[in-house]
Amino acid sequence: MLLMFTILFMPFSFIITKLQIPLSPFHIGLPISNIGKETRNLYKKGSVGRPNFAAVNTQKTDKMKTRQLGASGLSVSELGLGCMGLSHGYGPATNENEAITLIRHAYELGITFFDTAEVYGQGANEQLVGKALHHVRDKVIIATKFGFNNGRNTDGLDSRPERIRQVAENSLRYLKTDYIDLFYQHRVDPNVPVEDVAGTVKELIAEGKVKHFGMSEASVQSIRRAHAIQPVAALQSEYSMFWREPEKEIIPLLDELGIGFVPFSPLGKGFLTGKMTAATEFDPTDWRNIMPRFSKENREANQTIVELVTKIASQQNATPAQIALAWLLAQKPWIAPIPGTTKLSRLAENIGSVTITLSNDDLANIDEALADIRLQGERYPASLAGLQGR
Template sequence: MDRRSILKTAGLALAGSALLPFASFANSGREDIILEEYNQIPLTAPGKRKLGKLEVSSIGIGVQNMSRNYQTTIPSRPEMHRIIRSAYDNGVTFFDAAEAYGPLEVEKILGEGVQSFRDKITIATKFGWNIDQETGKRLPGLNSQPEHIKMVVEGMLKRLRTDRIDLLYQHRVDPQVPIEDVVGVIQDLIKEGKVLHYGLCEPGHQTVRRAHAIHPVTAIQNEYSLLWRGPEKVILPLCEELGIGFVPWSPLGVGFLTGAIDSNTRFAPGDIRGIESRFSPENLPANMALVELIQKWSIAKKAAPAQISLAWLLAQKPWIVPIPGTTQMAHMLENTGASQIKFTANEWQEFNKDLNAIKIAGERLPAGVLAFSDVEAPEKKK
């Protein structure tokens, strides 16, 4: 069942209106119908993949919006716990958070949700933004000073109710701190057993090489999807060369690739998609060609658009592990099932031929946010 088509008929993408919160649909009672359909289908666990030497489920779950979703509504905390537990029951063992989500609150939600099976999963979280560790207040810029990193990790361990972080990312490269200093403090944390593996998010490629030369990088996390394929130019070849895993964030194009957005969609105040030019009223109609391609294959493969989008990512490389985020049980179940969708060689060739003919109009993020990506850390003074 393509429940995202049902979402449209339920009024989630009304012409000329703001994109309504998914919660409004969930409360309509029709989500129970979808879940009943899913419960009649034997679910197969997504299987395992390797990020460097770290084994995780081939599809993870991003918990970023479990404290506040794109529409700025506050999800039910018990329901977020239920989704987290159900994800684990359905074979998901890779959970992605960050101190910046909330801030601080999402790590608490994840720690509460996984407490009963903590030792059977992989928790990833991130430091690097300048956040007051007592109040959660966002301060200007970034902060990867070694002493600050140590303080942040102590807070993470408490919020996550754990004694170690399986995968710790630098959320953005700090242009004021040499990567050698950052990796040095991470090495200390690894020796103490508080961190097991580390990674970098949206880094400059030379910074990756410098970091990896000191201590192996386990994973790079960048935006990557059918909607944004930038990492294919430099980062993915670099990961393959160095044996680094790759974790795409926003693998469903912040909802665009699921069919929940159409050319008439307008976004509510506070929704970041409203200030991304790829979703502007001028660019959306042209970009719908990508959605139409996905819908074509959704019908052909008898799968949901989200499953086609995730299956395409999984087919790129065996060391790519997408982390779709959700605050809806049906979405989580659907996303987890994407690992069962396979392309034949001919289908793969046909899909990519049509995909390469589509040009996406607009930028993926506002300029002020993009400025934090692809940054090189300063050289360490000798």
């Protein structure tokens, strides 16, 4: 009786904290009117805030393992979450409450590696990640990026030491943290020697504000030069069945230097999910509208690779997206892809990829089939192509 009486008169927040009751969006103050239908369907009436994961396929998500990003000692979940699309690049920003719910579900399902950047909505995406994860900060790895002027990817590059420090301070505030786990140079700035960039991040590491240094879409030469000043923990660049260019020079270099690889767009910006056709209409603010590879003609021409992935998926009792991710995970043990999504069902689907094992024969057959496919369209328009591989 005494125990029951005590519990009845405890503050609600104390009960939640001590008894570790999982919170629904409703219990964390998210208005039900602002929570999307898909999110609401995860919560049955009278469920005491416990998500109804029967609404989506989350089988075997307890199988998520960790991976070491090269020789850095940085351990991350084998699959991360790219958060960019929640507020930047792929149409209107996701409702903040729904985005926070999705990020928290990713954590609950085993993802501990979250990727953001200052230019994803001029700090909005970092703030989103900070709000979603500040209560589990010591249990997650958060990566963010510097390198653009004014926090906008339309205003040119700026990796001057003073700008790097300014971005670091902003990111620490937005992310509600006192350290950044992985701080990438978003794009190499031709006007600032990479040695100066690496040296500045090295100082931030010594100050305890940053744990690890990363680079993104950098060339072999730039990676070597920066690594000689401050070891590069990870490189983030595009890599998937839809874009295999890193296999020529980048992956061998990373293997040599002990640098981890974090592929962005591991699903080919959605193309490898099998849900995109020539008839697909993008939102006017979706940046795929300006990418040659995503013109209607090239989407039609490139359906061959979708057909291949779909065929393999049917043989493996999986989805095309799961096969595309499983293929990436099988390439190297120090690769950790960061697929993004705005949908809880897609999140669960992507996480399901970690349970799929492709045999050596499977991988050889896939490589042989991919070698016969000639993909059409450049990855970026000329105005953006120059930012890559410097």
